[in-house]
Amino acid sequence: MVKVRRRPGGHRPRAGNPAQVIVAAFAVLVAVGTGLLLLPVSAADGQGASLLDSVFTATSAVCVTGLVTVDTGTSWSPAGHVVILGLMQVGGLSIMTVASLLVVLVSRRLGLRARLVARAQSGNLDLSDVRRVLRNVVLFSLAGEALTAVALTLRLAAAYDVPTWTAVWEGVFHAVSAFNNAGFVLWSEGMTGFAGDPWMLLPVALAVIAGGLGFPVIFELARSWRPRSWSVTTRITIITSGALLVVGTVLLLVLEYGNPATLGPMGVAGKLLVGFFSAVMPRSGGFSAVEIGAMTPESWLATDVLMFIGGGSASTAGGIKVTTFGLLAAVLWAEMSGERDVDVGRRRIPTANQRQALAVALLGVGLAVASTFVVLGISDEDLDRVLFEVLSALGTVGLSTGITAELPAAGQVVLVVLMFVGRLGPLALASALALRERPRHYERPEERTIIG
Numbered sequence: 422m423v424k425v426r427r428r429p430g431g432h433r434p435r436a437g438n439p440a441q442v443i444v445a446a447f448a449v450l451v452a453v454g455t456g457l458l459l460l461p462v463s464a465a466d467g468q469g470a471s472l473l474d475s476v477f478t479a480t481s482a483v484c485v486t487g488l489v490t491v492d493t494g495t496s497w498s499p500a501g502h503v504v505i506l507g508l509m510q511v512g513g514l515s516i517m518t519v520a521s522l523l524v525v526l527v528s529r530r531l532g533l534r535a536r537l538v539a540r541a542q543s544g545n546l547d548l549s550d551v552r553r554v555l556r557n558v559v560l561f562s563l564a565g566e567a568l569t570a571v572a573l574t575l576r577l578a579a580a581y582d583v584p585t586w587t588a589v590w591e592g593v594f595h596a597v598s599a600f601n602n603a604g605f606v607l608w609s610e611g612m613t614g615f616a617g618d619p620w621m622l623l624p625v626a627l628a629v630i631a632g633g634l635g636f637p638v639i640f641e642l643a644r645s646w647r648p649r650s651w652s653v654t655t656r657i658t659i660i661t662s663g664a665l666l667v668v669g670t671v672l673l674l675v676l677e678y679g680n681p682a683t684l685g686p687m688g689v690a691g692k693l694l695v696g697f698f699s700a701v702m703p704r705s706g707g708f709s710a711v712e713i714g715a716m717t718p719e720s721w722l723a724t725d726v727l728m729f730i731g732g733g734s735a736s737t738a739g740g741i742k743v744t745t746f747g748l749l750a751a752v753l754w755a756e757m758s759g760e761r762d763v764d765v766g767r768r769r770i771p772t773a774n775q776r777q778a779l780a781v782a783l784l785g786v787g788l789a790v791a792s793t794f795v796v797l798g799i800s801d802e803d804l805d806r807v808l809f810e811v812l813s814a815l816g817t818v819g820l821s822t823g824i825t826a827e828l829p830a831a832g833q834v835v836l837v838v839l840m841f842v843g844r845l846g847p848l849a850l851a852s853a854l855a856l857r858e859r860p861r862h863y864e865r866p867e868e869r870t871i872i873g
Contacts, residue, residue, distance in 0.1 A: 444845060447483060447512075451841070454479030454508045463501035470496070473830055480837045482508035484844035485737055487604025487707035487819020488810075490826045490833060494607040505605060506594055512844070513601025513632065513737045514562055558636050562600065565631050570596035572624040580620070599628035602737040604707020604819030616710045617691045622698045629706035630666075634658060635733030654744055656766045658733045661747035662704075665727060669700030672723045682715035703727035705738035707819025714823040721809050721822070728816040729785065739817030739843050741785045748778040785846075789815055792839055796832045800824075814839035 458475040461467050470478075470491070477490045478497075482505045491497075497505065574592030577583040583591065591607055598605045606612065615621035631639070641655045648656065674696040677684040684692045695710045702708050703724045716724075731740010748765075752775050755763040763770040792811045797804060806822045813820050814836040825836065 447841065447845060450483050450508065450511060451476070451479050454483060454504060457504045458497070458501060460500075463498055463504055465496055465498050465501070467498075470501075473833060477833055477837055478505065479508060480840050481819070482603065482605065483512040484739075484817050484840040485509055485512045485601045485603040485705075486739070486814060486817040486840045486843075487598075488814055488821060488825050488836060488840065489605075492609050493605055494609050502594065502607065506597055509601050509603040509605060510597055513597070513603060514558065557640065561636065561639060562632075565628060566593075566596045566600045569599055569624050569628040573621065576618070576620045576624075580618070595625065596628065599625045599706065599708070600632040600737070602629055602632050602705040602707065602732065602739070602817070604702075606708065611709045613710055613712060616695055617687065619694055622694060622710060625708055626698050626701045626706070629701055629704070629708070630662075633704055633706070633732030633736050633738035634662065635736035635738075637735050638733055651766065653765050653768050653770070654734065657744050657747035657751075661743040661750070662733065665704070665730065665743065666697075666700055669703065669723065669727050670697050673699050673720055676717055676720045676723065677711070680715070680717060683711040699724075700727070702820060703816075703818060704730070705732045705740060705816060705818050707813075709820060713820055718805050721805055724820065725809060725812050728812045728818045728820070729789065731816050731818075739815075741782050745778045745781050748775065749782060752778075785815070788839075788842065788846075792835055796828065796835055799831050800828050802828070810836065811839060815843040817843045 455472075455475045457463060458470055458479055459472065461469040464470045474490050474496075477488075478493075480486075481488050493502075493505065570589075570592045572592075573595055574588045577588040577591055578585055594605075594607055597603070608614065612622065612625070635658060638655045638658045641652060645651070648659075651659070674684070674692060677696070677699075678692060679685050684695060687695065698708075698710050704727060729740055730746045731742055732738020734742045734744050748763075748770065751765050751770065752763050763775060789808075789811055792815070793804070793808050796802075796807045796811060800807065802810075802824050806824050809820075809822050810824060810828075812818070817840060825833070828836070
């Protein structure tokens with residue numbers, strides 16, 4: 422038995438609930454960001470932005486979403502852009518992971534519940550060396566951002582005659598935005614001006630993919646590239662992400678190939694490039710190389726599905742996460758195959774884990790449906806556009822059909838809440854479900870119900 426040394430007062434130190442720390446940290450950061458954006462120096466006109474625009478932008482930046490009610494490039498001053506950059510960086514480093522690890526670092530002794538929450542929030546990272554984990558997360562993020570910034574800066578300066586320091590600033594801003602899956606851009610037309618330029622689109626797409634895989638997966642890939650040695654989480658993340666990327670690219674190419682407002686006028690190479698780019702971005706990237714509002718309703722629906730699924734666990738991406746979707750797909754396959762157990766990579770998935778995935782997915786569906794009802798009731802927009810906007814906010818994606826700024830104030834508030842919940846919800850819910858699991862020392866009589 423391990424003896425616990427008590428303090429002179431006789432009470433063992435207790436750590437605060439990490440989930441509450443995470444929520445509080447996000448709320449404080451949004452409040453600070455809102456206050457900074459309200460300052461006259463942050464507005465382009467020097468008069469100060471409205472409270473709702475400031476709250477919306479701060480929440481979108483902290484939750485690395487990218488939805489905006491005002492144009493980022495023209496409505497905010499350089500000081501405002503710096504504030505947005507800082508909010509994206511802190512939010513993208515994942516306060517969920519960092520706050521949980523800091524709880525472990527500060528409180529030298531944790532109870533079982535706190536340890537479970539910390540492990541859930543950090544994506545099952547090894548907590549034996551908290552400082553090493555934090556250092557690796559920060560170094561990996563900064564390295565990915567630096568490489569992307571160099572590529573963008575060189576291209577802007579060489580091919581678009583952008584002044585050197587302007588190219589450096591735009592390269593850094595969009596590199597941070599891309600790696601953190603934030604989707605903020607300083608150009609009013611988004612990235613449509615670079616639709617045929619692989620030297621601009623590919624670095625952004627690769628940064629979005631790297632940031633959206635999740636730190637646990639990246640660290641495991643760095644240790645070994647052999648699939649047989651991967652954990653179930655890494656295996657599901659890689660396979661599901663690859664499949665969704667391929668399916669999304671093919672779908673969007675087929676649906677938009679002849680659309681004169683999007684891919685139609687481009688050559689084959691340009692269509693392939695933009696099709697790939699457009700399939701990456703719904704996974705939480707939020708950048709657009711074509712006018713989203715001009716896409717077909719079928720493409721909106723395909724994008725809706727990708728936005729709802731999102732990226733990897735403990736990553737900068739949102740959504741219900743590819744691990745949730747992949748696990749549910751494995752459950753479906755096992756059921757259709759008549760298998761008693763759900764196996765992934767020669768490992769059996771616990772029943773409790775399956776229930777958690779189902780709960781996260783169904784609650785996500787319920788929240789999306791309820792929010793769509795609310796926004797439809799207070800606006801005059803069509804269902805497909807409202808659903809797209811709701812899922813973009815809930816999945817912290819940032820793509821928009823162009824109606825965000827046109828929604829009434831109440832509708833924009835709904836999107837603010839969705840961005841906040843979408844950033845915190847899946848991880849916090851998964852942790853809560855894990856902590857509520859209690860062993861039962863008896864079983865009730867079994868009775869089957871009719872299904873279908």
